[in-house]
Amino acid sequence: MSVAAFLRNGLRLLIPLALASTVLLYLYPLFGRCAFPLPSRDVDAAFEATKALHWPLDRGLDALSRQVLQSVVGGHSEGDQPASPPPPPTKLAPFRLLVLADPQLEGDTSIPTNLLGTFPHVKSIVRHLTWQTQHWCFRERLRQVAHDLVDICFEDIPYLLMSLHKRFDLVGNDFFLAHIYRTLHWWTRPTHVTVLGDLLGSQWIGDDEFQRRSSRYWDRAFRGGERVPDDAASWPEHDYGLAGVLRDEFDPDNVWARRLINVAGNHDIGYAGDLTPELLERYERVFGKANYELRFGAPANASRRRDADYMRVEPEVRIVVLNDMNLDAPAKDTSLQDATYHFLNTVIATSALVEQEGVFTLVLTHIPLHKPQGLCVDAPFFDFHGADDGSGVKEQNMLSPDASKGFLEGIYGMSADPLAAAGGLGRKGLILNGHDHEGCDTYHFVNQTNGTSAAERSWEVARWADAQARGLPALTTAGLPGRREITVRSMMGGFGGNAGLLSLWFDEERWEWEHEFVTCPLGTQHMWWFTHFLDAGVLLVILLYGVVSFLTAVEGRRLIDILFSYSDFDIKTVLQDSVKGIATTLRLDPIDATMAIMLLRVILIATAALASAIPAPSGTVPFKHPIPFKYHGAFNGLLLVPSNTTMAPTPTWTPPNLPICQKGALCDCSRIKDPNSEE
Template sequence: MQKSVLLLRLVRVLFPLSVIGTVYIYFYPFFHKCHFPEPWTAPDWNEQCAHYVREPHIAPFRLLALGDPQLEGDSSLPGGAIEPPPSIPSIWRDTLGLSEEPRAWVDILQYDIPDLFVKWRKQIDLFGNDFYLAHQYRTMRWWTRPSHISVLGDLLGSQWSTDEEYESRSQRFWNRVFKGGLKVSTDITSPNETTGRVEVLGDDVLWEQRLINIVGNHDVGYAGDLDETRVDRFERAFGQVNWDIRFELPQFSLTNLNLNETTEKIPSLHIIVLNSMNLDGPVLSEKLQGDTYKFINDVISSRSAPVEDHTSATLLLTHIPLHKEDGVCIDGPFFDYFPSEEGGGIREQNHLSEHGTKSVLQGIFGLSGNKGAPGNGLGRNGLIVNGHDHEGCDVWHSIRYGEESWRAERYPPAQNTSESMSLPGIREVNPGLREITLRSMMGEFGGYAGLLSAWYDPGAGKWEFAFDYCSMGIQHYWWAIHIVDIVTIICILAIIPVRLLERLPDGNEGARHRGEKAMKRD
């Protein structure tokens, strides 16, 4: 059978697979029906609001949340960076018989070539992984049109990278994976400590490009190895580790929200970016821990609305999840420490300690088991979004009046159990708060992206939140589809030249034709 016929048959099989796979991978949000949750109590947005709400019935604040990309580099290659096989310099000595025990060729065949093959395979994997992550970011941003974007920690894969390797991964982060994204500038993240920075939601369209980067353990280390040098290089590359900003609804929309135009309480959303890496101790740098707790105290005392003010809501973006009992999520409580001769600080942790958790729930959100506390202890309306646990989790944290210990339960079951404290009627009596831990955007975890909507409900007189996931699928789908695409294109391009070559007479056939012609002449 002619080779062109085989190629044509192969194309007939590969081409439809290629088209179907390519359409799916580039439009997967459409097939998975991915979109930001719509407000179930959407106000009647009119043309006045068109500059910050492009379409009716969509939330004014839409956060595309991405967790733990963990860009790896040379340090993840077996044996380090790719270099010439170490046995090559010995080949010449072996060839000349200068070595007592010639083994250079044996070492190259037995060790160096297999090691080099493994390194090249890993290098190709890292290269493809960058584009896999970039495809998620680009597709989700184009399809869902978020108003804000956040990467919830572990931007890079190792806090122990050299400065050169750290810079290389940072360049890949901005120029390949999150190409087109902008770092949040210091004039935004370094506001007046008393008043904080306040913007009108939707006025600055650059928020659709800015990346709210959260610091994670693989970026700077846990408390036991987090120092000023690592924090400085993270902030130079990705932005400050602690900062906050308040977004207010436009004043001219107050009429649409059925609010009094002269009211002093303009609905606002308070975004807090928190470095949770050193909330617990022992720490390597007490100064950095002091900076974190000073930031928390400044936010509470100067820049947070009173707990009774329901026109304000707080969205906390951080990395390490709050404490919860074993079995609530995939990761249970776990702490590991450096030996005393190395400082004795925290080497690793899955959750914040109970003390660190109280600092967040009772401090930042003002929740309390004391009914006599301001706002009956119900605290500020809000939500926590974090990363770290790659499997993801959705939890409701609650406390009963008169008790001191917090409890955590899965959020969906909490919505359907009579004993839950998250039911509307019960929440009025017992303080509680929802925490969403994002499932990782890495391929082995399904390439997940979080879609968070927030809007002000004039009927309830408070901000509402709704969350959904969108999964691209494991990285093998991305690789397989693009490999099929490449093979299909090669086969299509090869059909014509192969067919032309087949029509040319080969050497033996040409000689036979020339012999027949000579015989006829004779």
Template structure:
């Protein structure tokens, strides 16, 4: 079989495969039916099909009046990209070039003034260098190049998720729920490089939210944000579609036991402030002006013992300021959306991660003083105390006390968290304690020790959309969605959250769906197929061109015969 025929058959098999897989990869939200949920009256009814066609019509008829979105807020939710870097690569002194230079210098030193051929030390040095080169240096160099390629591909894989979903779903807001990079221990220079990759490669086109918008200490952020007009901060404003709401994660600054002022400062310089909130105004509905209270909370420094007491005090001061600024719990025209990294406390077995805390056993022995003995080293959840008192009762005003405002139902809202890479969806609710034996027995002496104990406790269960008790109109409860990571090994997940104001009930409502891109191996496989197809296509074109022009040249026999005749 000729080379041209072989290449032709290869191209005939590869080209349809390459076109099909590439189209699927770059239009995966379309083929997966991903779309922001539409407002609906019955939460048990799925409207994924109508939501998909609504999104499709937005692209087919961009000027149509149909494209006025019923969900005024459409939040693209991503979590835990964890960009790796030089910490996974060989140290500079272990790079192949540096090792070769070292072997050369060692050989020159061993030679001295003795003739090279008679110098046994030089031969021993060369022999040891060759063994090390073959056994360690060359394999390490290949592994390093493979890792660099893997890092490059991972960046573009994550960028593919953001770019494709942003184009197809047209979000009004975007958030990344922490762990933007892979380690809080990196140098300032490496932190800056990963920040550049984050903005210039992964989230290219995205913008860091300006500090004038996120500054705190004011009553109404819409009016004091330092922008040209309040309209820029409306949920439907195009300016917000490209702003990235970055949440601080433990791999960005560390846990409470090693979160220092320097780490938090460098995070805020590159990615934006760690604690801030803003109130976005909905267009007036009758005599109401609904608002969305968006809270970005650094929950990493709330538990302890802390490396910096000042940072921890600032965290609690910020939560107290939230309580002063929040609207009353009976104001159902406002919605509180809490974005934070660490999930709230849950009993073991509810989600993949159960409660887990570890502490540093000794002080940092290096000169950097990154942590101290006894400081909080790692945690899977917030502590039960911080979860209940700081978040559920504090920020959301929930309580089991029926004499509390609105019966303790708390503020209407939603909690979005990251950290647990596998994801979880739960509801935190109030559970009444059963009456004690003492209360049922009139002859029993009163239990004075339990006088201050509440007659209720917190209960956490998996979210069930068909359960009535997950509706806040029936009992105090709040939903917490821990988003599955967008990393390739977790399927490149993304969340699509719709928020709208229901004029019939005068309350905000929401719905959320997930849109996974698939493991990163799919992304790699498609691009490898495309590359092979391109190479085969180029080779086929070259062989065809050479064959075409070769057929136009006279053969040797014809030339010889022509010369003989002459």
């Protein structure tokens, strides 16, 4: 099979595969039926509503087809009812939050050569051989050199290859994260976007590396996103202003759809035992404040609000962005911990009364609340620095039970005492966080009927699916106050490229907010790599096929026949005489001339190998081997012409018939000599 035919048949297989994988990758939310939930909680309706954002004619065509069908099928009967009008378009949830967690952009600290240097053992050998090191004898010096030579093979070269692979992988990982953000943002049309901490991969990096990773975050992974302005990130106050108004339709001019609500994570600023003013300052300078709140109002039917009942307030979503990295003690910098608790107490003090209806409190943080072991993948865990480092918190998987209790009873106002305000049921809300890369969906509640006093009752946790099966969320008014906590699975490739879609809508009948959360995973990064490698390979094969086809079109086979009609001795002789003549004219060094001969031979052999499989153009008669040619050596150049061509009388030599060699054997052409030579 010729090269052209092989490439052509390969493209017939590769092009459909590349198109299918590319379409699947770039439209994965469509094939995964990803959509923000609707108030109806109908998955199919949510998908159709999202699809209508991109193809609005689809809804009109469906309505028109129904009318035509009704007129054709039922239009001939007198008793037929008139065609019903098309259903009104499904309204979107006014608050649609695209939730991403733990991208963890890595960098220099994951590249071995940045830590060890490139070929460090080569430098060590140089130091040994130049007597820059001290050894008790020469034999010991040679032994160290021998060890370094071995380490070059088993350490330096593998580390170099690993570093090159890691650099390439970092670029690909950035674009993998960007693909998730860009594709979901385009398809689902969120009103808000949040990244729940661990934006970067390490809190221990220097300022230069921090700036490089931050630039990759904004310019590559989340390109098009904007930092929340400091004037919009408000401190909690009684007399506050709204950051925006929510609407139940798509608004292309919504500035909050472009702003990223970033949450500080342990890999961004460190745990309580690591956090310093310098780490916090550089984070807030690039990614936004660590503690602030946002309030968004929603229009509602004023007639449904009972004016006499002051407990019904204007519908509002309150977003609390909280740095919970230093809620637990001991902390390295107590002033930063005091600032966090001051913010938390201000949030509680400026909250609406627990009896008031219409406000939904959404807390965005990083470290999850406390849960018993076995409920989620991560178990409760604390580790602390040594006394020399301040004994602060070094690592933690969850908040302590006391900090978690403060969350639920402080921010949300829930209580184990049924005699507390509003029966201890607290405020409506939801907690979103990251940190546990596997993700977890739980429900925190307290049974007010246990024991004889509130002191005897403790907070319990159940998986959200189990809580729904037991009907716990519906029993909130029956002495079981509780709140849902969603630990969002990481968007990293190793965890399926996950993303969350949170919808909030206001129920005017009950005068309270409802929510629903779904996930939309892309899959591991291998699919992303496979698709782009496949696309690049197809483009390369298309280019190669074009080159081969071009060579075929210009009858490249004839050139190869000419080349193959000469023995290696003839080609070598021609090249030597040609290059020597050129070298003499240009006054080149003999070594350069020899290198030129070798390069020309390689080019000729490569050209012959490529074009030998190219079929001759249709309608032509292929040449037969061997073809007698005349070598005109008087010109010190390469001049190949058919032997029947009339040339000026010059000393010529026609190669004799060469011996026929057996397959796989070499012909001895050393006996053949040019009769015109001086030998």
